[in-house]
Amino acid sequence: MPEKKQEDLNRVGPKSPMGKLMRQYWIPALLSSEIEPDGPPLRVKLLGEELIAFRTASGRIGLMDHRCPHRCASLFFGRNEEEGIRCVYHGWKYDPDGQCVDQPSEPPEYVFKPKVQATAYATCERAGLVWAFMGPKGESLPELPYIEATGLPEDEIQVWAALRECNWLQGLEGDIDTSHFGFLHIGSATEDQAAPGSSTLYAIKDRAPRYKVEDTPFGTTYGAYRPGDEGMNYWRIAHFLFPFWTMPPGSPMERQMIARAWVPMDDEHTMFYHISRAGSGPSRNRIAGRQIAGLGAEIERLPNTNDWYGRWRLACNRDNDYMMDRHVQSTESYTGILGGHVQDQMITESMGPVTDWTRERLGSSDQMIIQTRRRILRALDEFRTDGTVPPGAADPKVYDRVRSGTLMLPLDADWVREIENIRRKLQTERQ
Ligand code: FES
Numbered sequence: 001m002p003e004k005k006q007e008d009l010n011r012v013g014p015k016s017p018m019g020k021l022m023r024q025y026w027i028p029a030l031l032s033s034e035i036e037p038d039g040p041p042l043r044v045k046l047l048g049e050e051l052i053a054f055r056t057a058s059g060r061i062g063l064m065d066h067r068c069p070h071r072c073a074s075l076f077f078g079r080n081e082e083e084g085i086r087c088v089y090h091g092w093k094y095d096p097d098g099q100c101v102d103q104p105s106e107p108p109e110y111v112f113k114p115k116v117q118a119t120a121y122a123t124c125e126r127a128g129l130v131w132a133f134m135g136p137k138g139e140s141l142p143e144l145p146y147i148e149a150t151g152l153p154e155d156e157i158q159v160w161a162a163l164r165e166c167n168w169l170q171g172l173e174g175d176i177d178t179s180h181f182g183f184l185h186i187g188s189a190t191e192d193q194a195a196p197g198s199s200t201l202y203a204i205k206d207r208a209p210r211y212k213v214e215d216t217p218f219g220t221t222y223g224a225y226r227p228g229d230e231g232m233n234y235w236r237i238a239h240f241l242f243p244f245w246t247m248p249p250g251s252p253m254e255r256q257m258i259a260r261a262w263v264p265m266d267d268e269h270t271m272f273y274h275i276s277r278a279g280s281g282p283s284r285n286r287i288a289g290r291q292i293a294g295l296g297a298e299i300e301r302l303p304n305t306n307d308w309y310g311r312w313r314l315a316c317n318r319d320n321d322y323m324m325d326r327h328v329q330s331t332e333s334y335t336g337i338l339g340g341h342v343q344d345q346m347i348t349e350s351m352g353p354v355t356d357w358t359r360e361r362l363g364s365s366d367q368m369i370i371q372t373r374r375r376i377l378r379a380l381d382e383f384r385t386d387g388t389v390p391p392g393a394a395d396p397k398v399y400d401r402v403r404s405g406t407l408m409l410p411l412d413a414d415w416v417r418e419i420e421n422i423r424r425k426l427q428t429e430r431q
């Protein structure tokens with residue numbers, strides 16, 4: 001792929017084509033729990049912009065450029081007071097919409113606060129997340145995407161975030177690269193160690209699955225299949241959904257509800273959000289009576305700091321080689337690194353902040369990655385040339401009841417029809 005095209009996909013700043021495309025969508029910006037009523041502002045880096053988020057005493061959320069429109073002092077040092085944020089340089093104050101509401105350093109006859117507006121973005125909350133809309137201010141805001149996991153009730157939902165120090169697409173591609181599962185995560189596992197009927201067992205038996213990849217109204221889908229039970233194939237179905245969502249396989253499709261967002265902070269940093277039904281993650285992936293090294297280990301984090309990149313950092317990170325244990329690597333786990341998420345983190349960050357695609361040699365197992373790049377590029381070209389609205393941006397229903405997961409299907413089954421049937425059944429059940 002020519003370098004220019006890669007650059008188009010990787011860059012997310014306000015003037016970049018991909019940055020403009022992403023600004024057509026609602027974007028998870030932070031966890032709701034990160035800002036408290038009347039609490040301190042939070043530094044948030046999003047699509048290359050440096051923002052602050054704060055919650056007023058009454059619960060309203062402000063998400064705005066951190067530079068005060070007066071003389072560009074950072075509002076991070078501001079005072080969250082009486083339904084607004086006050087800059088501590090000359091005391092100008094802004095409401096959560098960014099409107100200047102007080103200019104105490106100006107003599108009354110010179111006050112021009114109605115004309116001063118900080119760059120502020122619309123927000124809303126769902127699924128334990130604060131979502132932002134950073135697009136052009138149109139007549140009305142789009143609806144939030146109908147992503148099933150984001151509609152779960154609070155007591156059933158599991159949401160967490162983790163900083164990934166590489167480009168958003170590089171991180172995302174790790175999530176749609178199914179063939180690494182049999183190596184990076186369970187490369188040392190043997191058949192006799194896996195529980196009968198577990199997804200691990202099929203992956204161990206055949207580490208080089210065949211693939212089918214399809215374009216869909218919401219993005220792309222792959223089905224990776226390998227021999228399953230007698231007369232059946234075992235399928236792992238997963239999706240890319242515009243603009244930065246993935247739904248990975250793991251557990252059976254009937255019960256799995258999962259969505260993951262690869263939200264670009266800037267071109268080289270990504271905030272990963274995981275949203276799922278509590279307890280619907282991979283199960284029975286156990287070897288010798290314990291969790292396979294990596295698939296379900298608790299993720300340890302460093303304490304959050306106020307740095308632009310200080311939120312949700314892993315304790316196992318690049319600075320300590322992800323706490324790799326060479327002895328464990330030679331005796332029990334393929335990587336010697338504990339935790340599937342950490343293993344993914346290690347491998348995608350090891351490719352550099354933005355890997356150089358001209359050095360790649362892609363194989364048949366990379367079909368999903370190739371097709372997804374093309375799918376995004378096509379949407380980008382259409383959006384750029386005639387303003388075609390990208391998939392899902394104006395039609396949140398394209399995501400409705402889309403699920404990933406594993407399936408056991410007869411050898412001659414039409415996998416696309418099978419997953420469409422499941423989706424239709426889920427849609428009917430809801431009505
Ligand atoms: S720079 Fe903020 S009030 Fe002057």
Ligand SMILES: [Fe+2]
Binds near residue numbers: 185340
């Ligand atoms: Fe992985």
